[in-house]
Amino acid sequence: MITTIRKDNAYDVAMENFDTAADAMQLDHNTREMIKYPERMLTVTVPVRMDDGSIRRFEGYRVQHSSCRGPAKGGIRFHPQVTLDEVKALATWMTWKCAVVNIPFGGAKGGITCDPKHMSQGELERMTRRYTSAILPLIGPEQDIPAPDVYTNSQTMAWIMDTYSMTKGYSIPGVVTGKPISLGGSLGRNEATGRGVFYTIQCACEHLNIPLKGATVAVQGFGNAGSVTAQLLYEAGAKIIAVSDSTGCVFNRDGLDIPELINMKAMCGHVDGFPDSEPIHPQDLIALNCDILVPAALENMVHADNARSVRARIIAEAANGPLTPEADRILESKGAFVIPDILCNAGGVTVSYFEWVQDEQHLFWEAQDVYNRLERVMKSAFRDVLKIHLDKKVPMRIAANILGIGRVAEAVQIRGIYP
Numbered sequence: 082m083i084t085t086i087r088k089d090n091a092y093d094v095a096m097e098n099f100d101t102a103a104d105a106m107q108l109d110h111n112t113r114e115m116i117k118y119p120e121r122m123l124t125v126t127v128p129v130r131m132d133d134g135s136i137r138r139f140e141g142y143r144v145q146h147s148s149c150r151g152p153a154k155g156g157i158r159f160h161p162q163v164t165l166d167e168v169k170a171l172a173t174w175m176t177w178k179c180a181v182v183n184i185p186f187g188g189a190k191g192g193i194t195c196d197p198k199h200m201s202q203g204e205l206e207r208m209t210r211r212y213t214s215a216i217l218p219l220i221g222p223e224q225d226i227p228a229p230d231v232y233t234n235s236q237t238m239a240w241i242m243d244t245y246s247m248t249k250g251y252s253i254p255g256v257v258t259g260k261p262i263s264l265g266g267s268l269g270r271n272e273a274t275g276r277g278v279f280y281t282i283q284c285a286c287e288h289l290n291i292p293l294k295g296a297t298v299a300v301q302g303f304g305n306a307g308s309v310t311a312q313l314l315y316e317a318g319a320k321i322i323a324v325s326d327s328t329g330c331v332f333n334r335d336g337l338d339i340p341e342l343i344n345m346k347a348m349c350g351h352v353d354g355f356p357d358s359e360p361i362h363p364q365d366l367i368a369l370n371c372d373i374l375v376p377a378a379l380e381n382m383v384h385a386d387n388a389r390s391v392r393a394r395i396i397a398e399a400a401n402g403p404l405t406p407e408a409d410r411i412l413e414s415k416g417a418f419v420i421p422d423i424l425c426n427a428g429g430v431t432v433s434y435f436e437w438v439q440d441e442q443h444l445f446w447e448a449q450d451v452y453n454r455l456e457r458v459m460k461s462a463f464r465d466v467l468k469i470h471l472d473k474k475v476p477m478r479i480a481a482n483i484l485g486i487g488r489v490a491e492a493v494q495i496r497g498i499y500p
Protein backbone atom coordinates (compact mmCIF):
# COMPACT_ATOMS: atom_id res chain seq x y z
CA MET A 82 0.00 0.00 0.00
CA ILE A 83 2.62 2.45 -1.11
CA THR A 84 0.08 5.19 -1.84
CA THR A 85 -0.18 6.43 1.76
CA ILE A 86 3.55 6.84 2.49
CA ARG A 87 4.11 9.93 4.57
CA LYS A 88 7.09 12.20 4.81
CA ASP A 89 7.79 11.49 8.50
CA ASN A 90 11.50 10.81 8.73
CA ALA A 91 12.04 7.31 10.14
CA TYR A 92 15.33 8.31 11.79
CA ASP A 93 13.64 11.18 13.63
CA VAL A 94 11.05 8.66 14.82
CA ALA A 95 13.77 6.25 15.99
CA MET A 96 15.55 9.04 17.88
CA GLU A 97 12.32 10.26 19.47
CA ASN A 98 11.43 6.73 20.58
CA PHE A 99 14.91 6.35 22.07
CA ASP A 100 14.66 9.59 24.03
CA THR A 101 11.20 8.74 25.38
CA ALA A 102 12.41 5.39 26.72
CA ALA A 103 15.76 6.76 27.93
CA ASP A 104 13.90 9.48 29.87
CA ALA A 105 11.49 6.93 31.35
CA MET A 106 14.42 4.81 32.58
CA GLN A 107 16.44 7.89 33.63
CA LEU A 108 19.40 6.82 31.54
CA ASP A 109 22.47 8.97 32.22
CA HIS A 110 23.93 11.34 29.62
CA ASN A 111 27.20 9.44 29.12
CA THR A 112 25.49 6.15 28.35
CA ARG A 113 23.13 7.88 25.92
CA GLU A 114 26.11 9.40 24.12
CA MET A 115 27.59 5.93 23.71
CA ILE A 116 24.59 3.93 22.54
CA LYS A 117 22.21 6.25 20.71
CA TYR A 118 24.00 6.85 17.39
CA PRO A 119 25.18 4.51 14.60
CA GLU A 120 28.79 3.31 14.94
CA ARG A 121 29.50 3.20 11.19
CA MET A 122 27.75 4.35 8.02
CA LEU A 123 28.89 3.48 4.53
CA THR A 124 27.41 4.92 1.33
CA VAL A 125 28.44 3.20 -1.90
CA THR A 126 27.95 3.82 -5.60
CA VAL A 127 26.80 0.70 -7.39
CA PRO A 128 27.23 0.84 -11.20
CA VAL A 129 25.32 -1.91 -13.01
CA ARG A 130 25.29 -2.98 -16.65
CA MET A 131 21.59 -3.18 -17.54
CA ASP A 132 20.18 -5.70 -20.01
CA ASP A 133 20.05 -3.06 -22.78
CA GLY A 134 23.81 -2.48 -22.47
CA SER A 135 23.58 0.88 -20.69
CA ILE A 136 25.20 1.51 -17.29
CA ARG A 137 23.01 2.64 -14.42
CA ARG A 138 24.25 3.94 -11.10
CA PHE A 139 22.47 3.01 -7.89
CA GLU A 140 23.16 4.25 -4.37
CA GLY A 141 23.59 1.70 -1.60
CA TYR A 142 24.12 1.85 2.15
CA ARG A 143 25.22 -0.29 5.05
CA VAL A 144 24.83 1.12 8.55
CA GLN A 145 26.12 -0.59 11.69
CA HIS A 146 24.33 0.92 14.62
CA SER A 147 25.86 -1.22 17.36
CA SER A 148 28.30 -4.07 17.77
CA CYS A 149 28.42 -3.93 21.53
CA ARG A 150 26.59 -7.19 22.29
CA GLY A 151 27.90 -9.13 19.27
CA PRO A 152 28.21 -8.91 15.48
CA ALA A 153 26.03 -6.23 13.87
CA LYS A 154 22.92 -7.87 12.38
CA GLY A 155 20.18 -6.81 10.02
CA GLY A 156 18.58 -7.12 6.63
CA ILE A 157 19.12 -5.53 3.24
CA ARG A 158 16.25 -3.71 1.56
CA PHE A 159 15.76 -3.02 -2.15
CA HIS A 160 13.14 -0.28 -2.55
CA PRO A 161 12.70 3.03 -4.42
CA GLN A 162 12.24 4.89 -1.14
CA VAL A 163 15.43 3.68 0.57
CA THR A 164 17.45 6.61 2.00
CA LEU A 165 20.41 6.79 4.36
CA ASP A 166 18.11 8.08 7.11
CA GLU A 167 15.73 5.17 6.66
CA VAL A 168 18.61 2.68 6.85
CA LYS A 169 19.94 4.43 9.98
CA ALA A 170 16.52 4.12 11.62
CA LEU A 171 16.16 0.46 10.69
CA ALA A 172 19.70 -0.29 11.96
CA THR A 173 18.90 1.42 15.27
CA TRP A 174 15.73 -0.63 15.69
CA MET A 175 17.72 -3.84 14.98
CA THR A 176 19.96 -3.10 17.98
CA TRP A 177 17.04 -2.83 20.40
CA LYS A 178 15.23 -5.73 18.69
CA CYS A 179 18.14 -8.17 19.15
CA ALA A 180 18.44 -7.06 22.78
CA VAL A 181 14.69 -7.49 23.45
CA VAL A 182 14.86 -11.16 22.42
CA ASN A 183 18.27 -11.36 24.11
CA ILE A 184 20.28 -12.77 21.22
CA PRO A 185 24.01 -11.89 21.11
CA PHE A 186 23.90 -9.50 18.16
CA GLY A 187 24.11 -5.78 17.64
CA GLY A 188 22.12 -3.93 14.99
CA ALA A 189 22.72 -3.08 11.32
CA LYS A 190 20.80 -2.52 8.11
CA GLY A 191 21.54 -2.10 4.43
CA GLY A 192 19.69 -0.97 1.38
CA ILE A 193 19.83 0.04 -2.24
CA THR A 194 17.59 2.73 -3.71
CA CYS A 195 16.14 0.88 -6.69
CA ASP A 196 12.91 -0.50 -8.08
CA PRO A 197 13.39 -4.28 -8.09
CA LYS A 198 9.94 -4.85 -9.61
CA HIS A 199 11.24 -3.29 -12.81
CA MET A 200 14.57 -5.09 -12.95
CA SER A 201 15.41 -8.48 -14.50
CA GLN A 202 16.96 -11.32 -12.48
CA GLY A 203 20.27 -10.68 -14.25
CA GLU A 204 20.22 -6.98 -13.37
CA LEU A 205 19.33 -7.79 -9.75
CA GLU A 206 22.16 -10.32 -9.53
CA ARG A 207 24.76 -7.90 -10.94
CA MET A 208 23.54 -5.12 -8.64
CA THR A 209 23.62 -7.39 -5.58
CA ARG A 210 27.11 -8.69 -6.35
CA ARG A 211 28.57 -5.23 -7.00
CA TYR A 212 26.95 -3.89 -3.80
CA THR A 213 28.36 -6.86 -1.85
CA SER A 214 31.81 -6.15 -3.20
CA ALA A 215 31.44 -2.48 -2.17
CA ILE A 216 30.43 -3.28 1.44
CA LEU A 217 32.79 -6.27 1.70
CA PRO A 218 35.20 -4.71 4.22
CA LEU A 219 32.32 -4.29 6.68
CA ILE A 220 30.61 -7.68 6.58
CA GLY A 221 31.59 -11.14 7.85
CA PRO A 222 30.25 -13.84 10.18
CA GLU A 223 31.93 -12.25 13.20
CA GLN A 224 31.44 -8.64 12.08
CA ASP A 225 28.15 -7.90 10.40
CA ILE A 226 25.66 -10.41 9.00
CA PRO A 227 23.08 -9.34 6.37
CA ALA A 228 19.68 -11.02 5.88
CA PRO A 229 16.58 -10.52 3.72
CA ASP A 230 14.26 -7.53 4.17
CA VAL A 231 11.72 -5.78 1.91
CA TYR A 232 12.06 -7.11 -1.70
CA THR A 233 15.14 -9.25 -1.00
CA ASN A 234 15.02 -13.02 -0.45
CA SER A 235 17.04 -16.22 -0.14
CA GLN A 236 18.31 -15.86 -3.73
CA THR A 237 19.69 -12.41 -2.88
CA MET A 238 21.46 -13.95 0.12
CA ALA A 239 22.90 -16.74 -2.06
CA TRP A 240 24.47 -14.11 -4.38
CA ILE A 241 25.92 -12.22 -1.40
CA MET A 242 27.28 -15.43 0.14
CA ASP A 243 28.83 -16.48 -3.19
CA THR A 244 30.41 -13.07 -3.88
CA TYR A 245 31.86 -12.89 -0.37
CA SER A 246 33.11 -16.49 -0.48
CA MET A 247 34.71 -16.14 -3.93
CA THR A 248 36.61 -13.09 -2.71
CA LYS A 249 37.85 -14.86 0.42
CA GLY A 250 38.68 -18.07 -1.43
CA TYR A 251 36.47 -20.54 0.42
CA SER A 252 32.78 -20.99 1.33
CA ILE A 253 31.60 -18.88 4.24
CA PRO A 254 27.87 -19.56 4.72
CA GLY A 255 27.73 -17.68 8.06
CA VAL A 256 28.22 -14.30 6.34
CA VAL A 257 24.46 -14.08 5.67
CA THR A 258 21.28 -15.59 7.09
CA GLY A 259 18.03 -16.30 5.30
CA LYS A 260 20.01 -18.40 2.79
CA PRO A 261 18.59 -21.30 0.77
CA ILE A 262 18.63 -24.54 2.80
CA SER A 263 21.11 -26.05 0.31
CA LEU A 264 23.71 -23.41 1.26
CA GLY A 265 23.39 -23.79 5.02
CA GLY A 266 20.09 -21.99 5.60
CA SER A 267 17.87 -22.94 8.52
CA LEU A 268 14.56 -24.73 8.29
CA GLY A 269 11.84 -22.35 9.42
CA ARG A 270 13.76 -19.13 8.62
CA ASN A 271 11.54 -18.20 5.69
CA GLU A 272 8.37 -18.22 7.83
CA ALA A 273 10.08 -17.01 11.02
CA THR A 274 8.96 -13.38 11.05
CA GLY A 275 5.27 -14.24 10.55
CA ARG A 276 5.48 -17.12 12.99
CA GLY A 277 6.95 -14.80 15.62
CA VAL A 278 4.22 -12.23 14.95
CA PHE A 279 1.67 -15.00 15.43
CA TYR A 280 3.15 -16.05 18.81
CA THR A 281 3.04 -12.48 20.11
CA ILE A 282 -0.58 -12.11 18.93
CA GLN A 283 -1.43 -15.31 20.82
CA CYS A 284 0.15 -13.80 23.97
CA ALA A 285 -1.68 -10.48 23.52
CA CYS A 286 -5.04 -12.23 23.03
CA GLU A 287 -4.46 -14.27 26.15
CA HIS A 288 -3.56 -11.13 28.12
CA LEU A 289 -6.63 -9.24 26.88
CA ASN A 290 -8.99 -12.23 27.04
CA ILE A 291 -9.77 -12.12 23.33
CA PRO A 292 -10.33 -15.61 21.88
CA LEU A 293 -8.17 -15.97 18.77
CA LYS A 294 -10.69 -18.37 17.26
CA GLY A 295 -13.23 -16.16 15.51
CA ALA A 296 -11.22 -12.96 16.05
CA THR A 297 -11.35 -10.61 13.05
CA VAL A 298 -8.09 -9.46 11.46
CA ALA A 299 -6.99 -6.93 8.82
CA VAL A 300 -3.53 -7.37 7.28
CA GLN A 301 -1.82 -4.47 5.53
CA GLY A 302 0.94 -5.78 3.26
CA PHE A 303 1.08 -9.33 1.88
CA GLY A 304 4.80 -9.98 1.53
CA ASN A 305 6.70 -12.55 3.58
CA ALA A 306 5.68 -11.27 7.04
CA GLY A 307 2.06 -10.40 6.22
CA SER A 308 1.22 -13.60 4.34
CA VAL A 309 2.73 -16.01 6.89
CA THR A 310 1.03 -14.16 9.77
CA ALA A 311 -2.30 -14.32 7.92
CA GLN A 312 -1.83 -18.04 7.18
CA LEU A 313 -1.09 -18.96 10.82
CA LEU A 314 -3.97 -16.83 12.15
CA TYR A 315 -6.27 -18.44 9.58
CA GLU A 316 -5.16 -21.92 10.71
CA ALA A 317 -5.84 -20.90 14.32
CA GLY A 318 -9.45 -20.06 13.40
CA ALA A 319 -9.21 -16.27 13.14
CA LYS A 320 -11.16 -14.54 10.36
CA ILE A 321 -8.93 -12.50 8.04
CA ILE A 322 -11.44 -9.98 6.72
CA ALA A 323 -9.09 -7.79 4.66
CA VAL A 324 -5.67 -8.00 3.01
CA SER A 325 -3.89 -5.30 1.03
CA ASP A 326 -0.70 -5.15 -1.00
CA SER A 327 0.83 -2.48 -3.25
CA THR A 328 -1.75 -3.30 -5.95
CA GLY A 329 -4.98 -3.07 -3.98
CA CYS A 330 -7.09 -4.36 -1.10
CA VAL A 331 -9.58 -7.23 -0.86
CA PHE A 332 -12.32 -7.53 1.76
CA ASN A 333 -14.78 -10.20 2.91
CA ARG A 334 -16.65 -9.71 6.18
CA ASP A 335 -16.96 -13.53 6.59
CA GLY A 336 -13.24 -14.09 6.16
CA LEU A 337 -10.94 -14.57 3.15
CA ASP A 338 -9.64 -17.98 2.08
CA ILE A 339 -6.00 -17.24 2.92
CA PRO A 340 -4.36 -20.38 1.40
CA GLU A 341 -6.14 -19.57 -1.87
CA LEU A 342 -5.10 -15.91 -1.67
CA ILE A 343 -1.46 -16.96 -1.11
CA ASN A 344 -1.69 -19.22 -4.18
CA MET A 345 -3.08 -16.41 -6.27
CA LYS A 346 -0.44 -13.94 -5.10
CA ALA A 347 2.29 -16.49 -5.94
CA MET A 348 0.86 -17.00 -9.43
CA CYS A 349 -0.25 -13.48 -10.40
CA GLY A 350 1.84 -11.28 -8.09
CA HIS A 351 -1.12 -9.41 -6.61
CA VAL A 352 -4.18 -9.81 -4.35
CA ASP A 353 -6.36 -7.56 -6.47
CA GLY A 354 -9.31 -9.33 -8.15
CA PHE A 355 -9.39 -12.25 -5.68
CA PRO A 356 -12.65 -14.23 -6.15
CA ASP A 357 -15.16 -14.15 -3.30
CA SER A 358 -14.03 -10.72 -2.09
CA GLU A 359 -14.89 -7.11 -2.76
CA PRO A 360 -12.27 -4.48 -3.51
CA ILE A 361 -11.92 -1.61 -1.04
CA HIS A 362 -9.52 1.31 -1.04
CA PRO A 363 -6.22 0.28 0.61
CA GLN A 364 -6.38 3.36 2.81
CA ASP A 365 -9.68 2.16 4.28
CA LEU A 366 -8.15 -1.06 5.61
CA ILE A 367 -6.78 0.43 8.81
CA ALA A 368 -10.21 1.86 9.72
CA LEU A 369 -12.03 -1.49 9.46
CA ASN A 370 -14.00 -2.76 12.42
CA CYS A 371 -11.82 -5.69 13.53
CA ASP A 372 -10.07 -7.10 16.61
CA ILE A 373 -6.51 -7.20 15.27
CA LEU A 374 -4.75 -4.90 12.80
CA VAL A 375 -1.46 -6.19 11.37
CA PRO A 376 0.54 -3.46 9.59
CA ALA A 377 3.02 -5.56 7.59
CA ALA A 378 4.16 -3.06 4.94
CA LEU A 379 6.44 -0.06 5.43
CA GLU A 380 7.09 2.75 7.93
CA ASN A 381 4.67 5.51 8.92
CA MET A 382 1.50 3.85 7.63
CA VAL A 383 -0.48 4.87 10.69
CA HIS A 384 0.06 8.55 11.42
CA ALA A 385 -1.48 11.68 12.93
CA ASP A 386 -4.10 12.00 10.19
CA ASN A 387 -5.48 8.44 10.19
CA ALA A 388 -4.74 6.98 13.64
CA ARG A 389 -8.07 8.18 15.04
CA SER A 390 -9.91 5.98 12.56
CA VAL A 391 -8.27 2.75 13.82
CA ARG A 392 -10.85 0.55 15.55
CA ALA A 393 -8.78 -2.60 16.24
CA ARG A 394 -8.06 -3.56 19.82
CA ILE A 395 -4.64 -5.07 19.05
CA ILE A 396 -2.11 -3.58 16.63
CA ALA A 397 0.60 -6.12 15.80
CA GLU A 398 3.57 -4.43 14.11
CA ALA A 399 4.85 -7.01 11.63
CA ALA A 400 6.53 -4.14 9.74
CA ASN A 401 9.30 -1.97 11.15
CA GLY A 402 8.15 1.46 12.27
CA PRO A 403 4.56 1.40 10.90
CA LEU A 404 3.28 3.82 13.59
CA THR A 405 4.54 7.38 14.02
CA PRO A 406 4.97 8.67 17.61
CA GLU A 407 1.87 10.83 17.11
CA ALA A 408 -0.12 7.74 16.07
CA ASP A 409 1.21 5.96 19.17
CA ARG A 410 -0.15 8.71 21.40
CA ILE A 411 -3.55 8.68 19.70
CA LEU A 412 -3.85 4.89 19.88
CA GLU A 413 -2.73 4.90 23.51
CA SER A 414 -5.49 7.37 24.38
CA LYS A 415 -8.00 5.11 22.63
CA GLY A 416 -6.87 2.15 24.75
CA ALA A 417 -5.43 0.11 21.86
CA PHE A 418 -2.81 -2.53 22.70
CA VAL A 419 0.27 -2.16 20.47
CA ILE A 420 2.70 -5.05 20.09
CA PRO A 421 5.73 -2.96 19.09
CA ASP A 422 7.85 -3.91 16.07
CA ILE A 423 11.04 -4.64 18.01
CA LEU A 424 9.12 -7.35 19.87
CA CYS A 425 6.43 -8.34 17.37
CA ASN A 426 8.62 -9.00 14.31
CA ALA A 427 11.73 -10.21 16.15
CA GLY A 428 11.07 -13.82 15.07
CA GLY A 429 12.95 -13.21 11.81
CA VAL A 430 16.21 -12.21 13.41
CA THR A 431 15.77 -14.82 16.13
CA VAL A 432 15.78 -17.64 13.56
CA SER A 433 18.61 -15.80 11.78
CA TYR A 434 20.53 -16.25 15.01
CA PHE A 435 19.62 -19.97 15.02
CA GLU A 436 20.84 -20.20 11.42
CA TRP A 437 24.15 -18.53 12.28
CA VAL A 438 24.61 -20.88 15.26
CA GLN A 439 23.93 -23.92 13.02
CA ASP A 440 26.39 -22.63 10.39
CA GLU A 441 29.09 -22.06 13.03
CA GLN A 442 28.59 -25.60 14.35
CA HIS A 443 28.00 -27.27 10.96
CA LEU A 444 25.13 -29.05 12.67
CA PHE A 445 21.55 -28.56 11.53
CA TRP A 446 18.27 -28.73 13.43
CA GLU A 447 14.84 -30.21 12.69
CA ALA A 448 12.05 -27.74 11.77
CA GLN A 449 10.11 -28.56 14.93
CA ASP A 450 13.17 -27.80 17.02
CA VAL A 451 13.41 -24.36 15.37
CA TYR A 452 9.70 -23.68 15.99
CA ASN A 453 9.88 -24.75 19.64
CA ARG A 454 12.91 -22.62 20.36
CA LEU A 455 11.38 -19.65 18.51
CA GLU A 456 8.14 -19.98 20.48
CA ARG A 457 10.08 -20.02 23.76
CA VAL A 458 12.13 -16.94 22.84
CA MET A 459 9.14 -14.91 21.57
CA LYS A 460 6.82 -15.75 24.44
CA SER A 461 9.42 -15.10 27.08
CA ALA A 462 10.31 -11.73 25.45
CA PHE A 463 6.59 -10.88 25.39
CA ARG A 464 6.30 -11.69 29.12
CA ASP A 465 9.38 -9.55 29.92
CA VAL A 466 7.99 -6.56 28.00
CA LEU A 467 4.48 -7.00 29.42
CA LYS A 468 5.89 -7.02 32.96
CA ILE A 469 7.62 -3.66 32.39
CA HIS A 470 4.41 -2.32 30.77
CA LEU A 471 2.37 -3.30 33.83
CA ASP A 472 4.94 -2.51 36.55
CA LYS A 473 5.99 0.88 35.20
CA LYS A 474 2.61 1.75 33.65
CA VAL A 475 4.21 2.71 30.32
CA PRO A 476 2.96 1.85 26.80
CA MET A 477 4.23 -1.44 25.31
CA ARG A 478 6.60 0.38 22.91
CA ILE A 479 8.32 2.21 25.75
CA ALA A 480 8.42 -1.02 27.75
CA ALA A 481 10.13 -2.88 24.86
CA ASN A 482 12.60 -0.02 24.41
CA ILE A 483 13.36 0.04 28.13
CA LEU A 484 14.18 -3.68 27.97
CA GLY A 485 16.28 -3.46 24.79
CA ILE A 486 18.04 -0.19 25.53
CA GLY A 487 18.63 -1.33 29.12
CA ARG A 488 20.45 -4.48 27.97
CA VAL A 489 22.64 -2.53 25.54
CA ALA A 490 23.35 0.12 28.21
CA GLU A 491 24.41 -2.56 30.66
CA ALA A 492 26.78 -4.13 28.12
CA VAL A 493 28.32 -0.75 27.22
CA GLN A 494 28.78 0.19 30.86
CA ILE A 495 30.55 -3.11 31.68
CA ARG A 496 32.80 -2.88 28.62
CA GLY A 497 33.73 0.75 29.30
CA ILE A 498 35.06 3.16 26.71
CA TYR A 499 38.14 2.58 24.52
CA PRO A 500 40.81 3.92 24.87
Ligand code: GLU
Pocket residue numbers: 154155156157226227228229230231258401426427429430431433
Ligand atom coordinates in the same frame (compact mmCIF):
# COMPACT_ATOMS: atom_id res chain seq x y z
N1 GLU B 1 14.94 -7.87 8.08
C1 GLU B 1 14.48 -8.54 9.26
C2 GLU B 1 14.18 -7.54 10.36
O1 GLU B 1 13.88 -6.39 10.09
C3 GLU B 1 15.41 -9.67 9.69
C4 GLU B 1 16.83 -9.27 9.99
C5 GLU B 1 17.77 -10.42 10.22
O2 GLU B 1 17.35 -11.57 10.21
O3 GLU B 1 18.96 -10.15 10.40
O4 GLU B 1 14.14 -7.88 11.51
